[in-house]
Amino acid sequence: MPEKPVTSSSNLPTAPIGTPGRRRWHWGRWLLGLAGLLMVLALVAPHFLDPWLRRTWEKQVSEKTHGQYRLQVGMLHTSVLQRAIRLSQVRLCPAAVVADTLPRIRLDVAQLHVTGVGLLALWRKGLVRIDSVVLDSARIEVLALAKRPTKGTEKPVHEQLPLNIKGLNVGYFGLLHTQANYLPNTPSNARFQRADLAAHELLISPAGAADSQRLSYAAAWSLRLLRGHAQAAGHQVALGSVRLSTEDQQLQLDSVRILPAGPRQPQQVRVDLALQRLRLSGLNAAALQRHQFRADSLLIQRPRLTLTLSARASPNKPSPATAYLRRLDLAHFAMHNGYLRVAGTAEAPVIRSIDVAATAIHFASGSVTDTRRVFFANAWEVALGQSQATVAAHALTLGSMHLSTRAGRVALRSVRIRPPGPGQGKAGAVRVDLIMPGLVLTGLDAAALQHQRHFRAKSLVVAGPRLNFKPPTQPPPPVWKLLAKFLRRFDLAQFRVQHAGLQVGGLRHSPEMQDLNLTAQGIRIDSLAALEPRRLAYARAWQASSGLVTAPFDPPYYRAAGQRMRLDTEAHSFVLEDITLKAKYSAMGMNLHKRYQAPAINLSMTSLAASGLDYAALFRGTGFRMARLMALNPVLRIASDGRGPINPNLSKITPETMISLRAIIDVRRFDIRNGNLYSWYRSPLTPIPGTMNINRFNGSFFNLSNDPKRQTPATPLTGRATTYLQNRCQLDAQLSMYLLDPQGRHRVWGAFGPSSLTIINSMTEPTRLVKFKSGDVRRLRFELQADRKRVTGTMWTEYSGLQMTLLSYKEEAVQKTLFSRLKSKAANVIVIRDENPRKSGELVAGEMTSTREPRFSVFTLWRQGIVSGLFNNVGIPQKLAQKLSETKDEGPLPDARR
Numbered sequence: 085m086p087e088k089p090v091t092s093s094s095n096l097p098t099a100p101i102g103t104p105g106r107r108r109w110h111w112g113r114w115l116l117g118l119a120g121l122l123m124v125l126a127l128v129a130p131h132f133l134d135p136w137l138r139r140t141w142e143k144q145v146s147e148k149t150h151g152q153y154r155l156q157v158g159m160l161h162t163s164v165l166q167r168a169i170r171l172s173q174v175r176l177c178p179a180a181v182v183a184d185t186l187p188r189i190r191l192d193v194a195q196l197h198v199t200g201v202g203l204l205a206l207w208r209k210g211l212v213r214i215d216s217v218v219l220d221s222a223r224i225e226v227l228a229l230a231k232r233p234t235k236g237t238e239k240p241v242h243e244q245l246p247l248n249i250k251g252l253n254v255g256y257f258g259l260l261h262t263q264a265n266y267l268p269n270t271p272s273n274a275r276f277q278r279a280d281l282a283a284h285e286l287l288i289s290p291a292g293a294a295d296s297q298r299l300s301y302a303a304a305w306s307l308r309l310l311r312g313h314a315q316a317a318g319h320q321v322a323l324g325s326v327r328l329s330t331e332d333q334q335l336q337l338d339s340v341r342i343l344p345a346g347p348r349q350p351q352q353v354r355v356d357l358a359l360q361r362l363r364l365s366g367l368n369a370a371a372l373q374r375h376q377f378r379a380d381s382l383l384i385q386r387p388r389l390t391l392t393l394s395a396r397a398s399p400n401k402p403s404p405a406t407a408y409l410r411r412l413d414l415a416h417f418a419m420h421n422g423y424l425r426v427a428g429t430a431e432a433p434v435i436r437s438i439d440v441a442a443t444a445i446h447f448a449s450g451s452v453t454d455t456r457r458v459f460f461a462n463a464w465e466v467a468l469g470q471s472q473a474t475v476a477a478h479a480l481t482l483g484s485m486h487l488s489t490r491a492g493r494v495a496l497r498s499v500r501i502r503p504p505g506p507g508q509g510k511a512g513a514v515r516v517d518l519i520m521p522g523l524v525l526t527g528l529d530a531a532a533l534q535h536q537r538h539f540r541a542k543s544l545v546v547a548g549p550r551l552n553f554k555p556p557t558q559p560p561p562p563v564w565k566l567l568a569k570f571l572r573r574f575d576l577a578q579f580r581v582q583h584a585g586l587q588v589g590g591l592r593h594s595p596e597m598q599d600l601n602l603t604a605q606g607i608r609i610d611s612l613a614a615l616e617p618r619r620l621a622y623a624r625a626w627q628a629s630s631g632l633v634t635a636p637f638d639p640p641y642y643r644a645a646g647q648r649m650r651l652d653t654e655a656h657s658f659v660l661e662d663i664t665l666k667a668k669y670s671a672m673g674m675n676l677h678k679r680y681q682a683p684a685i686n687l688s689m690t691s692l693a694a695s696g697l698d699y700a701a702l703f704r705g706t707g708f709r710m711a712r713l714m715a716l717n718p719v720l721r722i723a724s725d726g727r728g729p730i731n732p733n734l735s736k737i738t739p740e741t742m743i744s745l746r747a748i749i750d751v752r753r754f755d756i757r758n759g760n761l762y763s764w765y766r767s768p769l770t771p772i773p774g775t776m777n778i779n780r781f782n783g784s785f786f787n788l789s790n791d792p793k794r795q796t797p798a799t800p801l802t803g804r805a806t807t808y809l810q811n812r813c814q815l816d817a818q819l820s821m822y823l824l825d826p827q828g829r830h831r832v833w834g835a836f837g838p839s840s841l842t843i844i845n846s847m848t849e850p851t852r853l854v855k856f857k858s859g860d861v862r863r864l865r866f867e868l869q870a871d872r873k874r875v876t877g878t879m880w881t882e883y884s885g886l887q888m889t890l891l892s893y894k895e896e897a898v899q900k901t902l903f904s905r906l907k908s909k910a911a912n913v914i915v916i917r918d919e920n921p922r923k924s925g926e927l928v929a930g931e932m933t934s935t936r937e938p939r940f941s942v943f944t945l946w947r948q949g950i951v952s953g954l955f956n957n958v959g960i961p962q963k964l965a966q967k968l969s970e971t972k973d974e975g976p977l978p979d980a981r982r
Contacts, residue, residue, distance in 0.1 A: 133162050134160045134161060134162055137160060137162065137169075138157050138160045141155055141157065142154070142155045142156070142157070145176070149186060150183070151179065152178060152179045152181075152182045152183060152186055153176060153177065153178055153179065153182075153186075154176075154177050154178075154179070155174075155175070155176055156173075156174070156175040156176075156177065157171055157173070157174050157175075158171075158172050158173025158174070158175075159171065159172040159173060164203075166199065167199065167200055167201045167202070167203060168197070168198060168199040168200070168201070169196075169197075169198040169201070170195070170196070170197050170198075171193070171195070171196040171197075172194060172195050172196070173193075173194065174191070174192070174193040174196055175191065175192050175193075176189065176190065176191035176192075177190055178190060178227070182228070184230060184231035184232050185230055185231075185232050185233060186230050187226060187228060187229050187230045188226070188227040188228035188229075189224070189225065189226050189227065190223075190224075190225040190227060191222065191223070191224055191225075192222065192223040193219050193220075193221070193222040193223075194220055194221035194222070195218070195219070195220040195221060196217075196218070196219050196220075197216070197217070197218045197220075198214060198216070198217050198218075199214070199215045199216050200213070200214055200215025200216060200255065201213075201214050201215075202214065205249075206247070206249065209247060209248055209249045209250065210249065210250050210251075211249075211250050211251045211252075211253055211289060212249050212251070212252050212253065213253045213255075214252060214253065214254045214255065215254075215255045215256070216254070216255055216256040216257070216258070217254050217256070217257045217258070218256075218257075218258040218260065219258065219259045219260065219262070220258075220260045220261055221260070221261045221262075222259060222260075222261070222262045222263070223262070223263045223264070223265075224262065224263070224264040224265070225264070225265045225266075225268070226264075226265070226266045226267055227267070227268070228267070229267070240293055241288055241301070242288045242289050242290055242292065242293055242301070245288065250289060251287065251288055251289025251290070251291070251292065252286070252287075252288040252289070253285075253286070253287050253288075253289070254283070254285075254286040254287075254288070255284070255285060255286075256282065256283070256284060257282065257283040257284075257286050257302070258280070258281070258282045258283075259279070259280070259281040259282075260280050260281075260282075261278060261280065262278065262279045262280070262281070263275075263276065263277060263278065263279075264276055264279065266314075271315065271316075271318075272315060272316040272317075273314065273315050273316075274312070274313065274314035274315070274316075274321075275312070275313050275314070276309050276310065276311060276312035276313070276323070277310055277311040277312075278308075278309070278310040278311065279307065279308065279309040279310070280306075280307070280308040280309075281305070281306070281307050282305070282306045282307075283300075283301075283302035283304070283305050284302060284303050284304040284305075284331070285302060285303035285304070286301050286302045286303075287301050287302075287303075288301045289301075296370060296373075296374070297370050298370060299330055299369045299370045299372070299373065300373075302330075304329075304330050304331035305328065305329075305330045305369070306328060306329045306330070306331070307326060307327070307328040307329075308325070308326070308327055308328075309323065309325060309326040309327075310324070310325050311323070311324065311325075312326065315345055317352075318344060318345055318346055318348075318349065318352055318354070319342055319343065319344055319345055319354070319355055320341075320342070320343045320344075320345045321340075321341070321342050322339075322340070322341040322342075322343075323337065323338075323339065323340055323341075324338045324339025324340070325337070325338045325339065326338075330367070330369040330370075333365065333366050333367045333368065333369070333379075333380075334363070334364065334365050334367065335362075335363070335364040335367055336361065336362065336363045336364070337359070337361065337362040337363075338360070338361050339359075339360065339361075340357065340358070340359035340362065341357070341358055341359075342355050342356065342357040342358075343356055344356060344392070348392070350394065351394045352394055353391065353392065353393055353394055354391070354392035355389070355390070355391060355392075356389070356390035356391075356392075357387065357388065357389045357390075358386075358387070358388040359384065359385075359386070359387045359388075360385045360386035360387075361383070361384075361385040361386070362382075362383070362384050362385075363381075363382075363383040363385075364379055364381070364382050364383075365379065365380050365381045365382075365383075366378075366379050366380025366381060366415070367379045367380075374410070375408055375409055375410040375411070376409070376410060376411040376412070376413075377409055377411070377412045377413070377414070378411075378412075378413045378414075379413075379414050379415070380414075380415045380416065381414070381415060381416040381417070381418070382414055382416070382417045382418070383418050383419075383420075384418070384419040384420070384422070385419075385420050385421065386420065386421045386422070387419065387422045387423070387438075388422070388423040389422070389423065389424050389425070390424075390425040390426075390427065391424075391425070391426045391427065391428075392426075392427040392428045393426065393427070393428035393429055394428065409447065409449065410448070410449050410450075411447065411448045411449070412445065412446065412447040412448075412460070413445070413446055414442075414444075414445040414446075415443070415444060415445075416441070416442070416443055417440070417441065417442040417443075417445055417461075418439075418440065418441045418442075419438060419439065419440040419441075420439055421437060421438070421439065422435075422437075422438030422439070422440070423435070423436055423437075423438065424438060430474060430477075431473050431474050431475060432473065432474055433471065433472070433473035434471060434472045434473070435468055435469075435471040436468075436469040436470050436471060437467070437468065437469025437470065437484075438466075438467070438468055438469070439465075439466070439467040439468075440464070440465070440466050440467075441464070441465040441466075442459075442461040442462075442463065442464050442465075443461060443462050443463050444461060444462035444463075445460050445461045446460055446461075447460045453535065455531055455532075455535045455536075456531055457531065458489045458530045458531050458534055459534065461489075462490075463488075463489050463490035464487065464488075464489045464490075464530075465486075465487070465488050465489075465490075466485070466486070466487040466488075467484070467485065467486045467487075468482065468484060468485040468486075469483075469484055470482065470483060470484070471485070476509070476510075476513065476514075477504040477508055477509035477510065477513075478501050478502060478503055478504060478509075478516055479500075479501070479502040480499075480500070480501050481498075481499070481500040481501075481502075482496065482497075482498065482499055482500075483496075483497040483498025483499070484496070484497045484498065485497070489528075489530040489531075491526075492526060492527050492528040492529065492530070492541070492542075493524070493525065493526050493528065494523075494524070494525040494528060495522070495523070495524050495525075496520070496522065496523040496524075497521070497522050498520075498521060498522075499518065499519075499520035499521075499523065500518065500519055500520075501516050501517065501518040502517060503515040503516060503517045503552075503554075512556055512557035512558060513556055514553075514554065514555060514556045514560075515552075515553070515554035515589070515590070516551070516552070516553055516554075517551070517552035517553075518549060518550065518551050518552070519549065519550040520546060520547075520548070520549040520550075521547055521548040521549070522546075522547040522548065523544070523545070523546050523547070524543075524544070524545045524547075525541055525543070525544050525545075526541065526542050526543050526544075526545075527540075527541045527542025527543060527577070528540070528541045529541070533571075536572065537570070537571050537572040537573075538571070538572055538573045538574075538575070539571050539573070539574045539575065539576075540575045540576075541575070541576050541577070542576075542577045542578065543576075543577060543578040543579070543580065544576055544578070544579045544580070545580045545581075545582065546580070546581045546582065546584070547582045547583070548582065548583050548584065549581065549584045549585070550584070550585040551584065551585065551586050551587070552587045552589060553586070553587070553588050553589065554588070554589040554590035555588070555590055555591070557590075562614060563609055563622065564609050564610050564611055564613065564614050564622075567609055568610075568611075571609075572610070573608070573609070573610045574607070574608065574609035574610065575607070575608050576604075576607040576608075577605070577606065577607075578603065578604070578605055579602075579603070579604040579607055579623070580601075580602065580603050580604075581600060581601065581602040581603075582601055583599050583600070583601065584597070584599075584600040584601070584602070585597065585598050585599075585600070586600055592636070592639060593635050593636055593637060593639070594635065594636065595633060595634065595635040596632075596633070596634045596635065597630045597631075597632070597633050597649075598630065598631040598632045598633075599630055599631030599632070600628065600629075600630040600631075601628065601629045601630065602626070602627070602628045603626070603627045603628070604621075604623040604625070604626050605623060605624050605625045605626075606623060606624035606625065607622050607623045607624075608622055608623075609622045617700060618700075620653050620699050620700060620703045621703050625652075625653050625654045626651070626652075626653045626699075627651070627652050627653070627654075628649070628650070628651045628652075629648070629649065629650045629651075630648065630649045631647065631648060632645060632646070632647055633645065633646040633647075633649050633660070634646075637665060640668060641667060641668050641669065641674065641677070641678075641682075642665055642666065642667055642668065642685070643665075643666055643668070644663070644664070644665045645663070645664045645665075645666075646660040646661060646662060646663045646664075646692075647661055647662035647663075648660070648661040648662060649661070653699040656695065656696050656697045656698070656699065656710075656711075657693070657694065657695050657697065658693070658694040658697050659691055659692070659693045659694075660691065660692045660693075661690065661691045662688075662689075662690065662691075663687070663688065663689040663690075663691070663692055664686075664687065664688050664689075665685065665686060665687035665688075666686055667684040667685055667686055667723075669684060670684055670723065671683060671684045671723040671724050671725040671764070671766065672725050672727070672766075672978050674725075675725050675727060675728040675977055675978065676977060676978065678731075679728070679729070679977070680728055680729045680730065680731045680732060681724070681725065681726065681727075681728045681729065681730055681731055681974075682731060683722050683723060683724040684722075684723040684724075685720070685721070685722050685723075686720075686721040686723075687718065687719065687720050687721070688718070688719045689715055689716065689717060689718040689719070690716040690717035690718075691714075691715075691716045691717075692713070692714070692715050692716075693713070693714045693716070694710045694712070694713050694714075695710065695711055695712045695714075696710050696711025696712055696752070697709070697710040697711075698710065701748075705747075706747075706748060707747050707748025707749065707750060707791070708747060708748070708749050708750070708751075709748070709749075709750040709751075709791075710750070710751055710752070711752045711753065712751075712752060712753045712754075712755065713751050713753070713754045713755070714754075714755040714756075714757065715754075715755070715756045715757070715759070716757050716758070717757065717758050717759070718756060718759045718760070719759070719760045719762070720759070720760070720761045720762070721761075721762045721764070722761070722762070722763050722764065723764040723765075723773075724763075724764070724765045724766070725765075725766045725978065726765065726766065726767045726768045726851075726973030726974070726975065727766070727768050727975045727976065727977060727978045728974070728975065728976070728977045728978070729974060729977075730937075730939055730972060730974055731939050732939070733939065734938050734939060735938065735939055735940055735941045735942075737941035737942060737943070738828060738872075738938075738941065738942050739821050739822075739823055739825070739828040739830055739942060740825070740826060740827070740828040740872060742790040742823040742824065743790065743823070743824055743826065745790055748789075748790060748791050749788070749789060749790055749791075750788075750789040750790075750791045750794060751785075751787075751788040751789065752786065752787065752789075753784060753785070753786055754784070754785040754786075754788050755783070755784050755785075756781055756782065756783045756784075756805070757782055758780060758781070758782065759778075759780075759781035759782070759783075759807075760777070760778065760779045760780070760781065761777065761778040761779075761781070762775070762777050763775065763776040763777070763778075763847070765847065765851055766851075767850070767851035767852070767973050768973055768974070768975035769850075769851065769852070769853060769893060770850050770851070770853070770893045770898060771896075772850035772898060773850060773851075774846060774847035774848070774849070774850045774851040775846045775847060776809075776810070776844065776846065776847040777809075777810050777811060778807050778808070778809060778815075779807065779808045779809075779810070779811035780806075780807060780808045780811065781805060781806075781807040782805065782806050782807070783803060783804060783805025783806070783807075784803060784804060784805075785801060785802070785803035785819070786801070786802050786803065787799055787800065787801050787802065788801055788823075789801070789823070790823055790824060792824060795822070795823050795824050796822075796824075797822050797825075800820055800821055800822040800823070800830075801819070801820070801821045801822070801823055802818070802819060802820050802821075803818065803819040804816075804817070804818050804819075805817050805818075805819075809836065809839070809843065809844075810843040810844070810846070812839060812843055813836055813837060813838075813839030813843060813861075814836055814837070815834060815835075815836035816834050816835055816836065817832060817833070817834030818832070818833055818834060819831070819832050820832075827871045827872050828870070828871050828872040828942075829869070829870070829871045830869075830870055830871075831867070831868070831869050831870075832866075832867075832868050832870070832946060833865075833866060833867040833868070834865070834866060835863060835864060835865040835866070836861075836863075836864050837861045837862055837863040837864050837882075838860065838861060838862045838863065839860075839861050840856075840858075840859065840860050840861070841856040841858075841859035841860070841861060841883070841886065842856050842857075842858070842859070844856065849891065849898060850898060851973075853890065853891040853892060853893060853898065853904075854888060854889070854890060854891070855888065855889040855890075855891055856886070856887070856888055856889075857887040857888060857889045858885045858886065858887045859883055859884070859885055859886035859887065859888075859918075860883060860884055860885055861881060861882065861883045862882040862883065862884070863880075863881075863882045864879065864880070864881045864882070864883075864954075865879070865880045865881075866878070866879040866880070866932065866949075866950065866953060867879075868932050868946065868949045868950075868953075870936070870942070870945055870946070870949065871936075872936065872938070873935070873936055874933070874934065874935050874936055875932060875933070875934050875936065875945050875946070875948060875949035875952075876931075876932055876933055876949075877931075877932035877949055877953060878929050878930070878931065878932060878953070879929065879930040879931075879932055879950070879953030879954060879956075879957050880927060880929050880930075880957075881920055881930065881954060881957045881958070882920060882921065882927065883919060883920055883958075884918070884919040884920075885918060885919065886916060886917070886918045886919065886958060887912055887916075887918065888908065888911060888912060888916055889904075889908045890904045890907045890908045890911060891904055892904045915959050915960055916958055916959050916960075917958055917959035920957065920958070928957065929957065930952075930953040930954060930955070930956040930957025930958070930965075931952075931953065931956050931962050931965075932949040932950070932952050932953035932956075933949075933952055933962060933965075933966045934948035934949055934951075934952045934966055934969040934970055935966075935970055936948075937970070937972070948969040948970060949969070951965075951968065951969040952965045952966050952968070952969035953965075955968055955969065
């Protein structure tokens with residue numbers, strides 16, 4: 085078949101060229117027309133929209149407030165292209181009278197700029213996006229609050245949005261250069277000169293309210309406030325500046341000042357606070373909405389707080405902070421250089437230079453208390469500077485204090501307690517005067533102290549205290565009862581006092597101690613420890629040593645002292661060294677001050693040592709019990725003056741005195757080693773004193789006790805002693821004395837010699853005007869029995885060559901006179917037997933008989949028996965010998981002017 089000719093495409097029918105071009109031009113014209121229309125609307129609409137918006141807003145404000153508020157807008161300009169609204173000179177003014185359902189507020193805003201409004205979302209009443217809302221140079225005045233707020237005001241903000249839109253999403257909200265005045269001319273008011281508030285990504289919608297990471301709908305807030313002032317609750321508050329940034333998680337307050345305002349009310353607590361700076365870092369502001377406070381650190385610098393408490397105690401109310409907070413977490417808390425003063429109380433404490441630091445503070449309401457924490461923190465460090473207070477009318481000052489709960493350590497420095505002045509304080513109350521350079525407590529379990537009321541520590545060391553202590557007139561309750569108000573139990577492993585000075589006042593025999601060193605082991609104080617027999621004053625053991633110990637004795641006439649003291653309760657030992665007892669007056673001075681005859685006694689002793697001492701009985705006040713008591717090298721000097729009346733009081737140095745003692749005294753063995761007695765006596769006959777010495781006294785006494793279980797007629801006090809008269813004549817004596825016999829019956833027997841009788845002339849010649857011219861005693865034995873009425877017994881004296889001389893005192897000298905010579909001759913020839921055994925070989929015994937004078941000691945009674953027996957043994961008739969032994973020296977008191 086023949087091929088068809090191929091025709092060119094140009095020959096095919098074609099559409100007119102102008103048809104598709106006209107269509108494209110048709111839609112383009114529409115687009116250009118629409119754009120032109122929008123431009124025309126954008127240029128022309130504001131001329132109609134701005135007045136309409138102004139009228140609409142002013143009308144809505146008037147309608148919403150029922151004509152009680154008036155909105156004035158000085159200038160309003162909208163920009164559709166920029167989706168912005170700019171207002172200036174905006175004023176919201178209340179009417180002359182505002183209903184009590186609305187607050188009375190005045191608002192002036194210089195500039196209000198709203199940019200980036202989502203018009204389409206606004207048209208659809210959806211979530212409207214706004215780039216920024218900025219109010220500049222605003223002034224807000226809250227003149228009065230609503231007394232009866234209308235219903236619905238408690239609704240959240242996102243439920244009160246205008247035009248029924250679903251929400252607002254504001255990229256930036258700023259309230260700049262703002263001034264505010266809250267309730268001026270009222271007791272509670274506030275104002276600030278400038279504030280800049282900004283919010284970022286402010287989402288006012290149900291989703292924004294439910295977002296736990298947002299704070300008041302915003303992702304972040306920042307605030308800068310300058311020079312704020314407020315007045316409330318009778319106080320004025322001034323703030324230098326406040327800076328807050330939730331994005332940086334910081335809050336800072338500078339130059340805070342709180343001052344009382346107006347007259348003080350009786351139940352009002354007044355606060356005077358000056359705070360340099362408060363800085364809070366790492367603050368999780370969003371958690372505050374959930375009643376949770378979380379932050380990294382809180383720093384308070386230089387707070388100075390003065391509290392004036394109310395005159396009447398107010399009932400305990402929960403703290404607003406604890407009522408609001410459900411949880412608190414603060415990693416670190418610090419306060420530097422604080423000051424606290426509390427007025428309105430008797431204590432009136434003042435604390436300076438306060439530094440406090442705490443770590444890991446945690447509080448959760450309703451949760452189980454963590455007993456490992458101390459006041460909700462893992463650890464506290466507290467340092468106090470110079471402080472003062474008044475406690476029980478005592479002025480207390482403190483140089484410094486440091487507390488570390490982590491280290492369990494408390495240290496005090498320069499503690500001073502001053503007692504009340506004359507006429508101050510409670511009558512009969514305790515008085516304390518204390519200087520304490522330092523106190524250190526280690527091993528303190530602060531958590532147990534807080535949660536269990538259990539004080540537990542390893543050691544307490546008090547260094548160099550000086551204590552002057554006057555006990556109360558009425559005995560206080562036991563220590564455990566005093567502490568029971570604050571503590572359930574007190575445990576201290578070791579208590580030490582170093583180089584202390586102690587003075588106890590208010591007592592008849594108030595002691596003083598120097599360089600006291602005291603150590604106690606295992607102290608426990610509670611009701612059970614008070615009953616535990618192994619404990620002594622609540623401790624398992626005590627050790628003490630001291631320097632000089634002094635105390636008045638029979639004040640004001642004597643003062644006792646010991647240069648060193650040691651005690652050990654575990655070893656049951658006590659030693660007092662270099663003991664002295666010194667009389668304040670001479671023998672004549674004693675008579676003049678007491679108005680009767682009283683000896684002046686001076687004592688010195690190398691040591692007084694007790695072993696096997698029952699400290700448990702001593703501490704519990706049930707008696708003085710010991711295995712052995714030793715007096716080493718005692719030297720006793722007795723000076724007497726026979727001028728003056730006899731002491732009218734009954735003597736206390738008698739056997740029967742032991743019955744009347746309230747305390748039990750039980751000494752199994754009492755040893756005296758190398759004792760010496762020096763007696764000095766001035767009789768009314770002559771001004772020349774006589775002397776008599778007893779030297780090298782060594783004796784042991786057994787069962788010195790008034791315990792009825794130990795002191796019986798079958799087991800009385802017994803003793804044996806050896807001494808030397810005038811350091812020349814040996815005397816051996818023994819004693820048997822039932823100390824609980826109401827009649828005071830006892831026996832003494834012994835012997836002395838050989839010696840010359842002339843050794844006693846130093847006493848008899850000036851005091852009795854009798855001189856032994858000669859006479860040698862080969863041996864003298866005696867046995868005496870004594871009771872409350874008399875002394876009786878027998879004496880056997882073997883002597884020879886006895887000659888006596890009777891003297892006279894004339895022309896201020898003891899001498900022989902014609903009359904005394906005659907009396908001496910007659911006595912030697914007629915009365916005195918010059919030897920015994922007699923010439924017949926018979927050993928004549930002397931009868932010891934003398935009546936007891938209850939005003940004299942038992943030693944005087946023994947001396948009377950010895951004198952009466954000796955006089956009768958040498959030939960003096962028994963009646964005369966008894967009379968001579970009972971002679972009492974008595975005369976007018978001496979003239980003090982001589």
